Amino acid sequence: MPKKRNTDILSSPDAPNMFTGEAPLESAHKVWAKVDKELIYALGPNVHRSWTGRLSVSDACAFSVNLTAPTRFIASKIETQYFDDVQRLWAKHDVVAPPRQITISRPVSHMTPSASSLKNRQPGKALASHRPPALGASKIDASENTQPKATTTRYRTKASFERSDREMALNNTAVSDTPFGDTGASAFDGTARARMGESPRQRFTFDNFVVGAPNEFAFAVARQIASLDEPQYNPVVLHGANGIGKTHLLYAVQNAVEASDPTRRVKLISSEKFVNAFVSSVRGGGRDEIEAFKSSLRDVDVLIIDDAHFIADKPGSQEELLHTLISLVGEGRQVLIAADRHPDLIEKASDRLKSYLCSGLVCKISAADYELRLRILDRLIARRRETANATLAIPQNARDHLAARINATPRDLEGAFNQVVAQSELLGTPITLETIQETLSDSRYSKGMRLTVDKIQRAVAEEFGIALNDMTSKRRARDIARPRQVAMYLCKKLTKRSLPDIGRRFGGRDHTTVMHAVKRVDSLRAEDSVFNSRVSAVETTLKG
Template sequence: MAQDLNQISPIEINVKDLWHIVLKKLNNEFGNEIFNSWIKNIKVKSIDDDILYFSVPTRFIRDWITSHYLDKIIFFLNAENPNIRRVKISIDNMLSASHEKLEESSSETIKYQNRSSNLSQSDDWPLDERFTFDKFITGPSNELAFASAKRIAQSEKFDFNPLFLYGGVGLGKTHLMHAIAWEISNKNPNAKVLYLSAERFMFQFIKSLRQKDTMSFKQKFRSVDVLILDDIQFMVGKNSTQEEFFHTFNSLLDLNKKVILSSDRAPSDLEGFDERIKSRLSWGLVADILPASFELRYEILKKKSAELFKTNNNHHTLDDSVLIFLAKTIVSNVRELEGALNKVVTFSNIMNKKIDVELTKTVLKDLLRSNNKRITIDEIQNKVSNYYNINVDDLISSRRLRSFARPRQVAMYLSKKLTSRSLPEIGRKFGGRDHTTVIHAVKKIDQLKSENEKFDEDVSVLTQIITSS
């Protein structure tokens, strides 16, 4: 029997405390922008056995959370309380009204903050003061992106437009985009600089459609001097949003306004994007950011550690062997590298312990274990085959029986979500299939997850089996 968490009871305190812990983890996982746009809208409603019930203001928010963040929510909930295995999200109309009021209030507050800092931003997402050009450490893997970003930020007459930066997660794209916005705004305080994520662009566009106020939306985005749009890969498959973006993009270029974009892949690899847009994105300068070399990771750690020790007043010294160990061990991305260093220094400061390699290994044991254990497509194929009780050979074969086809689509979906492999690479691992087959599989599984609770549960269980093994 479901218990209403609006009633005062011991379980209310436990579950709400648990959700508060999970919210912190989700904020760290996805960052402030995604957290504030989507996850903070979730309210705990009730609990029934192994199901935790949530409510959100709108159907759009529910569907977006279900498609993009539900797996992580379940994972973190289950880590804190193994008895919670599923969540269900309903729509609360009362929340919808308060959500609109909160948005208006937040917008006014942030606009005031922007005015007080003399930063000419039109959007309600402030820039991070840490992300400036002088704090960006360069090496062979990012020097073209860095030089291009400085060029477009500092030059009145620019040789290229748009600037398109692409690279994996945590390599510095967002840092450079914030740095561009800071540089332009400091040089010309009257410039209208608009920075936001593609998710936020899409959220505002959908909101304008719902409120039948698209003209205000168009005016806001087409009257800026500089548009900086982060992570545009989130527009894949969103045809109406792409269409509006395309017209906004063209309008700004025609007016000789600066446009800076970022993605996790090159324009030509943006499957699900209109060909016109992919072609237009490539007209300017496309600069990639590659994973950092050992030397660059070491220099980043050296500079970051000096900042941390100064900020925390830590009287312990950091042995050079610790920096070398971290630079050799954590190779996935810079964000994870800096987070690991921050965790070690903070632990040392709190516990008053000297930082050495052994302490570092102890503090980071979970992170080091996950770095040693990388999920592969072969592993996903084996786990999915075992779950559905079929052979791996049948999973990757050309046979179209439903008993093979659906597990095959699930395995492709999980390969896309849980690995960094490209669509063509995934297709090749599934019997040499084309990348469009993988795209179709991902869309089909997303659709089935939203329509069928049992199927959604199966995919969630499989995800947990693969990530926890």
């Protein structure tokens, strides 16, 4: 082997080699051409073609050389498995003594060069701020200003996937801002926010989320995810019916993480975009496009996927989802997923995917109860007063009726609220219990509304002036026992629940107690007209 020639260490890092007269970048390209050929034999043609063969020299000085990979995923793979081979072969051919240190730059997807830096950049030269560190620096250049070498390709790149995310976000600006939003549009980038104003998704925060017994556990888990750098539970799955708040929590996590630590990379993607991007990358037929898709999902600190149950319906996309989860969880990166059912109940999901989804933490968001719906309604009223109608007035009995009748989801509750408020504001009529009943009489909100034991207990307690917890207490005083019997009677008459089930909901009483209550109320209604009118009034209210 010819003896290496020394470079004057005291000279400028950008000065030509004093023996060869070559500039550092020029000599680096020549050395890399030799190393590139030897890597084919050292690693094999398939490995080289997929990984190390995709490196290129982007910058060099007398002490170091920067190699750039097209994606962060490829850079990470080379760093962990093939870096020693690259460095060894470089040292064999480098004309500089000691051999220059190799660094591999990872493209940073969420950063773009400023306008001034692009203006001042000279063709054919790397940005000055992108020069790799001196000898002894780490082999991965983690500087947030590092940019990949500009290339022209017929395939979609990772940046094109991200542009699609932003474009889709712009197309979803008209989505309504529900307290429990449940669609999967991407959040705006900073430029779009400034140009088009605040996105409704930006209002999906923890502060705007109405917490109650059905969702308090999921809320606490989401808050923990947003506050911790290292995952404590991974992956986390939120599941529940559509319209109950899953997507609100997903965006709340994204907004909280981005606000507290802008350097953490967060990606929120819907199942539709996941499947479309995957299919597009496969149909493109190129390795670059497939790797770009994988990198767009795996080069993040927090990955959030909405409506993941739809991905499980597509075998190919399901397999890619599984590999993505394994990769991210294995590297200690947080994964948060929302679905409309428990992972075990996703019919077309493989056993392996079900097992992996259940290996972390599964949180159910239950249907909103009366108390939570009433809180959501109060929040809707307050927001309307702040933004559009400061004099909006809805009497308490009208609020109670809305919260009791619209018992499907919080999204349905907001739809009914908007219908009532719009008719009042446009026609100039006051909002009362009667106008609400009339407004919603022909709507979907007045159909199929199932009466519950909870609603019946509440209505009877209000009519007879007792506390709600008296319905399930052990007290036997007549002024407590008689309303309790009325509630049991109405539960038997207006619902399809069995006698044992009704008894359990009244403090664990026996079914014979419910049978006695039904007979006693029937008898009293025939004997006492006043008592009969009070029971009839409660029944009429419950029937709406």
